[in-house]
Amino acid sequence: MTEQELEVIARAAGLEKALTEFRDDLRIAAKQADDLRRALAKPLGPADEPWPPMRTPEP
Amino acid sequence: MTELHWLSATDIADRFAKRTLSPLELADALLARIAKLDPQLNAFIRLDPDQVRADARTAEREITSGQRRSSLHGIPVGIKDIIDVRGVPTTCHSKILVDNVAKADAAAVARLRAAGAIILGKLSTHEFAFGGPSFDLPFPPARNPWNRAHHPGGSSSGSGAALAAGFFPLALGTDTAGSIRNPASCCGIVGLKPTYGRVSRRGAFPLAFTLDHVGPMARTVADTALLLDAISGHDAGDPGSRAFAAGASGALNQDVHGLRIGFVRHFHETDMPADPEVGKAVETVAVTLAKEGAVVSTVVLPNLKELAAINRTILHGEAWSIHARWLRERPGDYARSTRRRLFTGAFLGAGDYVDAQRRRLQVIAAFEAAFRDVDVLLTASSMDPPCRIDDAEAVARTYPRQARTPFNVTGHPALAMMCGLSASGLPLSVQFAGRFGDDATVLRVAAAYERAAGWNERHPALAS
Numbered sequence: 474m475t476e477q478e479l480e481v482i483a484r485a486a487g488l489e490k491a492l493t494e495f496r497d498d499l500r501i502a503a504k505q506a507d508d509l510r511r512a513l514a515k516p517l518g519p520a521d522e523p524w525p526p527m528r529t530p531e532p
Numbered sequence: 533m534t535e536l537h538w539l540s541a542t543d544i545a546d547r548f549a550k551r552t553l554s555p556l557e558l559a560d561a562l563l564a565r566i567a568k569l570d571p572q573l574n575a576f577i578r579l580d581p582d583q584v585r586a587d588a589r590t591a592e593r594e595i596t597s598g599q600r601r602s603s604l605h606g607i608p609v610g611i612k613d614i615i616d617v618r619g620v621p622t623t624c625h626s627k628i629l630v631d632n633v634a635k636a637d638a639a640a641v642a643r644l645r646a647a648g649a650i651i652l653g654k655l656s657t658h659e660f661a662f663g664g665p666s667f668d669l670p671f672p673p674a675r676n677p678w679n680r681a682h683h684p685g686g687s688s689s690g691s692g693a694a695l696a697a698g699f700f701p702l703a704l705g706t707d708t709a710g711s712i713r714n715p716a717s718c719c720g721i722v723g724l725k726p727t728y729g730r731v732s733r734r735g736a737f738p739l740a741f742t743l744d745h746v747g748p749m750a751r752t753v754a755d756t757a758l759l760l761d762a763i764s765g766h767d768a769g770d771p772g773s774r775a776f777a778a779g780a781s782g783a784l785n786q787d788v789h790g791l792r793i794g795f796v797r798h799f800h801e802t803d804m805p806a807d808p809e810v811g812k813a814v815e816t817v818a819v820t821l822a823k824e825g826a827v828v829s830t831v832v833l834p835n836l837k838e839l840a841a842i843n844r845t846i847l848h849g850e851a852w853s854i855h856a857r858w859l860r861e862r863p864g865d866y867a868r869s870t871r872r873r874l875f876t877g878a879f880l881g882a883g884d885y886v887d888a889q890r891r892r893l894q895v896i897a898a899f900e901a902a903f904r905d906v907d908v909l910l911t912a913s914s915m916d917p918p919c920r921i922d923d924a925e926a927v928a929r930t931y932p933r934q935a936r937t938p939f940n941v942t943g944h945p946a947l948a949m950m951c952g953l954s955a956s957g958l959p960l961s962v963q964f965a966g967r968f969g970d971d972a973t974v975l976r977v978a979a980a981y982e983r984a985a986g987w988n989e990r991h992p993a994l995a996s
Contacts, residue, residue: 486878487860495863495871502875509848510884512841513891523889524896
């Protein structure tokens with residue numbers, strides 16, 4: 474992730490204060506997110522449902 | 533004769549029943565030990581000795597007058613400080629909540645009080661049950677009684693350290709990515725992450741709603757089962773709560789003859805290669821259980837690294853949702869290690885979270901398929917013995933090297949316990965996991981292993 478991308482995402486998340494005071498921590502967090510995304514790169518099928526299934530009240 | 537501080541809860545209950553020990557006598561002995569040794573271990577965040585003595589006197593009076601409420605009556609229980617105890621702060625070991633006085637008991641604490649247990653203080657945790665041992669928080673981190681220079685695991689670090697130090701026989705912990713089982717592993721005790729929904733989460737500060745569990749920690753399997761039975765039960769105040777059959781203690785004395793145990797070797801052999809001492813110790817557990825009559829076979833599950841990534845993605849997404857406001861307004865009030873972890877959720881999108889939840893369903897199906905062929909899974913717990921607490925690099929490297937997170941993803945019950953000592957004298961550990969709702973069989977296997985191996989008789993030598 475580039476510095477520019479990091480700034481855009483952090484600002485969109487409302488982390489302006491952290492950008493000023495804890496930019497290194499944001500860089501580490503951004504790398505952790507990238508690493509997780511890479512670790513879960515195996516494709517899913519269109520019909521693979523999420524957990525938990527939708528539950529509705531008993532009629 | 534066993535010293536009072538090493539007595540199990542079941543032994544204590546027996547002595548109370550026979551009137552050879554009183555709740556006040558026990559409380560005084562434990563409080564004296566805590567006063568002498570806790571300054572070395574930092575297990576407690578808050579302890580009110582006068583209140584403990586008052587509660588012990590009340591229990592003594594009730595038991596003596598024939599009003600014994602349960603096997604836990606008069607027995608002290610330590611509470612991790614993310615779990616509410618009415619009238620005292622739930623700090624989550626954080627500046628953020630340092631004045632957060634609980635208005636009511638958590639559901640599990642209320643059950644303990646109803647059973648007559650004595651609430652023996654609030655215990656250290658990693659900040660908000662996340663992060664790791666930190667030195668930039670309002671309270672110092674707990675240390676490992678086997679070697680104070682090493683960490684005790686976490687996040688239920690005070691619970692694990694205090695049990696291993698003989699400060700009380702029972703404790704409550706919480707577990708989102710292994711936080712009951714990590715200190716159990718590092719401190720040489722027993723910790724159970726119950727089936728998701730068995731123990732109410734109401735009143736425990738959330739880290740990740742769909743991964744969080746409240747559970748029992750103790751020095752013996754029987755005590756773990758006793759505490760589980762006391763805190764289990766459906767609670768309408770927890771949307772994830774479910775009613776399960778009671779009686780986790782029921783099968784403890786059964787042997788394991790014919791029980792099918794699936795050994796997940798690839799977790800520690802290839803997915804996250806373990807320290808050789810850990811690998812050898814876990815192999816020895818399989819041999820021991822086979823000698824006891826269990827049928828041990830090798831089981832293959834999804835790769836541990838993928839399972840860990842699913843856990844982390846869900847955890848970061850849910851934790852961000854809980855902490856975003858404070859991270860925006862008060863980022864400097866978190867420990868650095870917690871802040872770095874919590875910010876991660878800001879860099880994951882909705883698609884990442886939903887993808888992880890879709891993979892979660894596949895993983896649950898894979899584990900359910902395995903449980904059609906075996907009754908219990910056997911895995912490593914921590915891949916390394918606990919490292920030095922002041923070595924931040926080693927903590928960051930070794931903390932994720934564990935096989936506990938899969939069972940937070942799937943919700944199956946999982947227990948960690950001691951299975952050896954390293955050459956440097958630190959505990960090694962094993963993990964047993966069972967079918968959804970079948971905590972009793974997990975405890976049965978753990979009890980059989982405990983009887984055969986006897987590691988619960990070993991305690992750290994604390995300098996007094």
